[in-house]
Amino acid sequence: xxxxxxxxxxxxxxxxxxxxxxxxxxxxxxxxxxxxxxxxxxxxxxxxxxxxxxxxxxxxxxxxxxxxxxxxxxxxxxxxxxxxxxxxxxxxxxxxxxxxxxxxxxxxxxxxxxxxxxxxxxxxxxxxxxxxxxxxxxxxxxxxxxxxxxxxxxxxxxxxxx
Ligand SMILES: [Zn+2]
Ligand SMILES: [Zn+2]
Numbered sequence: 023x024x025x026x027x028x029x030x031x032x033x034x035x036x037x038x039x040x041x042x043x044x045x046x047x048x049x050x051x052x053x054x055x056x057x058x059x060x061x062x063x064x065x066x067x068x069x070x071x072x073x074x075x076x077x078x079x080x081x082x083x084x085x086x087x088x089x090x091x092x093x094x095x096x097x098x099x100x101x102x103x104x105x106x107x108x109x110x111x112x113x114x115x116x117x118x119x120x121x122x123x124x125x126x127x128x129x130x131x132x133x134x135x136x137x138x139x140x141x142x143x144x145x146x147x148x149x150x151x152x153x154x155x156x157x158x159x160x161x162x163x164x165x166x167x168x169x170x171x172x173x174x175x176x177x178x179x180x181x182x183x184x
Pocket of ligand 1: 118
């Protein structure tokens, strides 16, 4: 039995993610308003992480009179609930593959196509925490963002065989 489940092998499933978000918010008594739900849906429906203004564009295409503060408030809520992550290096948002438990998150970000894969490796989390503690550093948040090239882009870049 592997010591930790490999969450990254689970393909993103927008429908499942929304149902999970609804259940989680109901359990915690937090309000997943229609707008917050729609913002989460937009993020999950996108093949690559989105910035706030890209989300705003989709909301406006829905016919909503969206303003940036509205979107930022919805994003803050979703971040607070652990339903999404913010990738600081790109200032974009991606759906969390394993909401409902406290974690920082390790991300493989493709430089070429922008796809992001979230790793759920508790060993890495614990190791970073321990390293910080030995330096008497109080860790408040933990994000590991690894820039590189995804399998699809690597395959596309290989010389044609056959
Ligand atoms: Zn996550
Ligand atoms: Zn790629």
